[in-house]
Amino acid sequence: MEKTDFDTLIERSKNIRTAYHQLELQHHGSKWTIEEDTLAFLTDAGLVGRNTMSQQGRWPKTETDAELKHKLGECVWWLTVIADRMNIDIKDAVEHFLTKTENLLEK
Template identity: 55%
Template sequence: MDLNEVSERSVAIRVAYHALEREYHGSEWSIEEDALAFLTDASLAGRLTMSHEGRWPSDSEDKLPAKIGECVWWLAVLADRMGLDFSDCVTKFLEDTEQALK
């Protein structure tokens, strides 16, 4: 799957979640709330990684692949909400980092 498809599918899922937020809470989450949710999931990915490596006790290690996927999903959503092209963000980072390491 390419990054443009990741972005498109991520945005569509986020639209559905926004509908649920309006239904249950009367408003959509802000960009800041989305960023905090991403940070929470990134932290959970860290704990699950520690568990995977035998450094943290957990019975949820099997959730690591989904949590990593969710973190990518959040990044695509955050890029979109801030008017950035997710694929361009990743491409630019990789190109700049590769150039810096030469």
Template identity: 55%
Template sequence: MELQEVSERSAAIRKAYHELEREYHGSEWSAEEDALAFLTDAGLVGRLTMSHEGRWPSDAEDRLPSKIGECVWWLAVLADRAGLDFADCVQQFLADTEQALK
């Protein structure tokens, strides 16, 4: 899957969640709330990874692939909300890091 497709599908899913937020809470989450939700899920990836490696007791280890995917989704959403192109963000990071490691 191309990162552009990830961005487009992520935006469509986020739009659907915004509709639910308006229905249940009267307003959409802010970019800051989205960032906090991402950080929460990133923390869960840490715990689920520890569980996967036998370093943290959990019966939810099977959720690790989904949580990793959700974190990527959140990053695409956050890039979009900041007016950034997700694919460009990833490309620039990779290029900069590869150059720094030469």
């Protein structure tokens, strides 16, 4: 599989979200709010936890690797979309987190 740079990931994420907004308008008459997007992210994050438990033999479900991979990717997508909708530069946010954390760990 080809690697995706962060800028491309952001653009593709925004394009997918725009397409989903069209479906929401079609089915519900309105686009999801940022709060609804965040709730959907939290639901998917919970499924990452459950699928991780399953993968590690701590939950009675088998064959979860494909779903876990999908949900991990979906969570990154959601975070990218949510940051964009809240006018937060996700690249800057990640860089800030990494630098701050690296500096804390170097002490």
